[in-house]
Amino acid sequence: MSRALSPAQIVRSGLCIGCGSCASGTGARMEWDPYRQLKPTGPATHRRSEEFARLCPFSPSAENEDAIAAARFLDAPHLDARLGRHISCHVGAVAEPPFRERGSSGGMVSWVAAELMRRGNIDGVLHVHPGAPGQPFFGYRISRTEEELLAGARSRYHPIHLADVLEEVRATPGRYAVVGIPCFIKAVHLARAQDPLLAERITHMLGLFCGHMKSARFVESFAWQLGADHDRVRAVEYRLKDANRPANWYTAHLTLDDGSTVQNEWFHLADGDWGAGYLQNSACNFCDDVVAETADVSFGDAWVEPYSSDGRGTNVVVVRAPLIQRLIDEGVAQGRLDLKEVDADFVADTQAAGFRQRREGLAYRLTWARRGLRPVKRVAPQAGGIGWRRKLVYRTRAAISRGSHRMARLASVTGRSQVYVGWARRAYAVYEGLTYHRGRLAPLFDRIERMRGSR
Numbered sequence: 001m002s003r004a005l006s007p008a009q010i011v012r013s014g015l016c017i018g019c020g021s022c023a024s025g026t027g028a029r030m031e032w033d034p035y036r037q038l039k040p041t042g043p044a045t046h047r048r049s050e051e052f053a054r055l056c057p058f059s060p061s062a063e064n065e066d067a068i069a070a071a072r073f074l075d076a077p078h079l080d081a082r083l084g085r086h087i088s089c090h091v092g093a094v095a096e097p098p099f100r101e102r103g104s105s106g107g108m109v110s111w112v113a114a115e116l117m118r119r120g121n122i123d124g125v126l127h128v129h130p131g132a133p134g135q136p137f138f139g140y141r142i143s144r145t146e147e148e149l150l151a152g153a154r155s156r157y158h159p160i161h162l163a164d165v166l167e168e169v170r171a172t173p174g175r176y177a178v179v180g181i182p183c184f185i186k187a188v189h190l191a192r193a194q195d196p197l198l199a200e201r202i203t204h205m206l207g208l209f210c211g212h213m214k215s216a217r218f219v220e221s222f223a224w225q226l227g228a229d230h231d232r233v234r235a236v237e238y239r240l241k242d243a244n245r246p247a248n249w250y251t252a253h254l255t256l257d258d259g260s261t262v263q264n265e266w267f268h269l270a271d272g273d274w275g276a277g278y279l280q281n282s283a284c285n286f287c288d289d290v291v292a293e294t295a296d297v298s299f300g301d302a303w304v305e306p307y308s309s310d311g312r313g314t315n316v317v318v319v320r321a322p323l324i325q326r327l328i329d330e331g332v333a334q335g336r337l338d339l340k341e342v343d344a345d346f347v348a349d350t351q352a353a354g355f356r357q358r359r360e361g362l363a364y365r366l367t368w369a370r371r372g373l374r375p376v377k378r379v380a381p382q383a384g385g386i387g388w389r390r391k392l393v394y395r396t397r398a399a400i401s402r403g404s405h406r407m408a409r410l411a412s413v414t415g416r417s418q419v420y421v422g423w424a425r426r427a428y429a430v431y432e433g434l435t436y437h438r439g440r441l442a443p444l445f446d447r448i449e450r451m452r453g454s455r
């Protein structure tokens with residue numbers, strides 16, 4: 001029997017990712033918190049129950065990724081500590097237009113979803129779309145045609161929740177696939193375990209590799225730094241695609257209410273280094289799944305050369321379900337996919353920073369004192385064997401994540417964007433010096449390193 005918990009306890013403990021599975025059909029609502037993250041609210045969120053304790057993907061009592069994958073992928077021949085159970089791994093992209101051009105990376109997510117729909121395996125896909133005017137920038141919707149599916153392509157590093165689409169699935173018979181980051185896919189598995197209707201109808205899980213989830217203030221930050229009025233922003237592209245520029249040179253692009261646009265590369269932004277963790281959801285500090293280990297197939301970016309320099313975008317793909325394997329094998333044989341089989345090490349190397357943060361970094365973070373619920377992870381708490389500089393990187397990253405929410409809120413409330421942008425630049429000087437041995441503080445850290453080394 002699991003200990004009874006409430007959504008409010010998970011929120012208070014900084015473990016709520018905002019997936020909304022606890023707000024679906026329970027009377028709770030998903031609302032924006034002061035840091036522009038989605039959280040369940042309402043009297044229902046104070047009710048403790050064992051059901052909720054088994055439903056929430058960050059609950060210490062929920063089944064973990066290993067157990068979920070073991071039950072779902074019984075026959076997957078490979079087991080890897082980083083990628084989980086799997087049948088095969090690939091690198092490449094979709095050859096059949098227009099998936100690669102329309103996708104963030106190689107277009108594989110939209111292709112697999114479209115192919116499942118074309119073959120009659122599913123009736124609809126739960127995935128993330130740009131919002132209609134007057135609504136939040138992005139939200140989960142159900143696509144039932146290829147055109148709708150492609151309209152929702154591209155990566156949205158923006159809070160979104162599943163509460164409404166899960167309700168729609170309950171209300172509308174059919175078979176569905178869901179696209180989600182690892183914790184959302186886990187949340188859907190846990191919801192299916194408690195709800196036979198969801199179990200029957202959500203039949204396929206397409207996972208996205210994940211670094212972390214950002215708050216909605218990231219869009220405000222883009223507006224501040226691109227010289228635009230946030231209230232006039234009507235559309236957001238986190239990664240404007242340009243085949244002539246390296247894929248890992250992300251460009252933020254905003255469309256304003258008069259149709260004009262502003263854009264700049266992330267590396268010119270004060271908070272544009274993904275690894276520094278600006279505006280990261282605090283639950284991501286307690287995640288140990290980089291590659292959506294419970295998904296039937298997972299997709300990421302091939303962040304190794306020569307692929308990261310190829311502006312057309314290139315996927316890495318981890319296949320776990322036999323049906324998806326068949327579909328990919330046929331796609332390759334027909335020349336519709338341009339994929340090459342690779343091994344688990346190749347895929348893990350494309351996410352080296354993510355694995356450091358979710359293995360060594362997580363082990364270290366689990367040793368820190370904290371208030372609220374203690375997360376239970378597949379990684380054991382461990383501070384030994386980590387050098388002082390790495391420890392300081394993890395401490396600085398956590399401080400940046402925490403501080404950035406507060407400073408961005410202050411900047412937003414006071415209307416003084418420099419409060420955030422100036423702080424973000426100063427914080428980055430510390431992070432950059434520690435991590436990359438670069439910038440004005442690097443000589444100081446390097447000197448300390450030499451002194452400690454010579455002792």
Ligand SMILES: Cc1cc2nc3c(=O)[nH]c(=O)nc-3n(C[C@H](O)[C@H](O)[C@H](O)COP(=O)(O)OP(=O)(O)OC[C@H]3O[C@@H](n4cnc5c(N)ncnc54)[C@H](O)[C@@H]3O)c2cc1C
Pocket residue numbers: 099102103104105106107108109110111127128129152153154155156157158160179180181208209210211212213214299300301302303313315351354
């Ligand atoms: C928050 C986040 C963090 C990520 N971190 C990493 C990382 O560290 N390393 C890495 O290699 N890849 C990461 N990815 C995945 C990467 O950005 C691409 O989505 C992936 O490579 C698939 O590209 P594609 O061209 O095949 O997808 P596309 O064909 O462009 O399709 C993308 C699909 O994902 C859906 N989608 C977009 N945003 C979300 C969302 N927030 N939640 C659920 N579904 C969504 C879209 O609706 C669409 O169906 C991340 C994605 C997200 C959303």
